Amino acid sequence: MSVHTAVPLPVLHSTILDWYAEHARDLPWRTPEATPWAVMVSEFMLQQTPVKRVLPAYAAWLERWPTPAALAADAPGEAVRMWGRLGYPRRALRLHAAATAITERHGGEVPDDHAQLLALPGVGEYTAAAVASFAFRQRHAVLDTNVRRVLARVVDAVEHPPTATTAAERRTATALLPDADGTAATWAVAVMELGALVCTARTPRCVGCPVAAMCAWRLAGSPPYDGPPRRGQTYAGTDRQVRGKLLAVLREAHGEVAQAALDAVWDEPVQRARALDGLVADGLVEPVGPGVYRLPGAVPSSRP
DNA sequence: GATTCGTGGCG
DNA sequence: TCGCCAAGAAT
Numbered sequence: 001m002s003v004h005t006a007v008p009l010p011v012l013h014s015t016i017l018d019w020y021a022e023h024a025r026d027l028p029w030r031t032p033e034a035t036p037w038a039v040m041v042s043e044f045m046l047q048q049t050p051v052k053r054v055l056p057a058y059a060a061w062l063e064r065w066p067t068p069a070a071l072a073a074d075a076p077g078e079a080v081r082m083w084g085r086l087g088y089p090r091r092a093l094r095l096h097a098a099a100t101a102i103t104e105r106h107g108g109e110v111p112d113d114h115a116q117l118l119a120l121p122g123v124g125e126y127t128a129a130a131v132a133s134f135a136f137r138q139r140h141a142v143l144d145t146n147v148r149r150v151l152a153r154v155v156d157a158v159e160h161p162p163t164a165t166t167a168a169e170r171r172t173a174t175a176l177l178p179d180a181d182g183t184a185a186t187w188a189v190a191v192m193e194l195g196a197l198v199c200t201a202r203t204p205r206c207v208g209c210p211v212a213a214m215c216a217w218r219l220a221g222s223p224p225y226d227g228p229p230r231r232g233q234t235y236a237g238t239d240r241q242v243r244g245k246l247l248a249v250l251r252e253a254h255g256e257v258a259q260a261a262l263d264a265v266w267d268e269p270v271q272r273a274r275a276l277d278g279l280v281a282d283g284l285v286e287p288v289g290p291g292v293y294r295l296p297g298a299v300p301s302s303r304p
Numbered sequence: 305g306a307t308t309c310g311t312g313g314c315g
Numbered sequence: 316t317c318g319c320c321a322a323g324a325a326t
């Protein structure tokens with residue numbers, strides 16, 4: 001498999017690896033002390049949530065649940081509460097379910113096998129590759145939004161990658177991977193970091209980019225995005241907003257919540273009911289009686 | 305494959 | 316101000 005670039009692969013490799021060695025952020029999940037579990041926790045939290053907001057949640061989470069078994073021993077509702085306002089709270093439920101599966105199927109150790117990782121709840125192609133690469137130093141194509149954007153520009157000369165990850169992107173990423181496992185693992189995180197810090201979505205900092213001189217998009221004159229309109233995420237007035245408001249009440253309650261408290265967050269009854277039903281269907285909220293709800297498996301505030 | 309699923313910060 | 320964007324996964 002060959003990839004058309006303006007320079008030999010070893011030059012591209014060393015250029016980005018050298019840049020990473022000098023500019024990498026000092027992130028806690030990249031330290032030698034970070035366990036595979038810690039890496040996995042960070043990857044779950046970083047799914048669609050910025051690093052800055054993950055940092056404090058990550059520290060609190062690992063202090064409370066330093067191992068998968070520790071999390072599995074607690075109620076899933078506690079995971080949802082600790083998730084706080086990171087967004088997409090189903091991730092908290094899935095991380096709890098993954099911890100349970102790791103405890104039951106893998107003796108409490110995060111598996112180092114890509115297929116076994118992929119089989120865990122909440123672990124998709126990206127997260128499986130990321131954990132295998134970052135925690136176990138294996139050679140995998142790690143295709144997140146940052147990497148995809150860097151490759152779209154440097155290799156394909158377009159400003160933005162396709163909406164969904166394509167087979168062509170996987171071929172490109174695989175072809176660019178250094179041969180040695182450890183080098184490939186560092187390469188993966190280095191390209192990701194380049195996308196996060198330099199080759200950003202809105203205003204790329206091409207001045208100071210280590211690969212600007214070999215970037216196909218740059219060499220083509222930085223042509224603007226030419227594809228179909230990319231769908232923006234509307235939020236105000238959607239079920240997602242209502243779900244968020246409902247769950248915020250449940251998180252802060254530390255126990256059972258009466259219907260009236262939930263009714264107060266949204267005035268449109270049909271949408272409100274639909275949102276609550278959705279939360280229950282997703283396992284994020286548990287009905288405990290007529291008009292009474294709580295986070296799943298949470299300990300009731302008043303004891304008999 | 306297109307949709308759904310939170311939350312907040314920034315240009 | 317407000318649309319865009321942020322280490323995706325599941326259906």
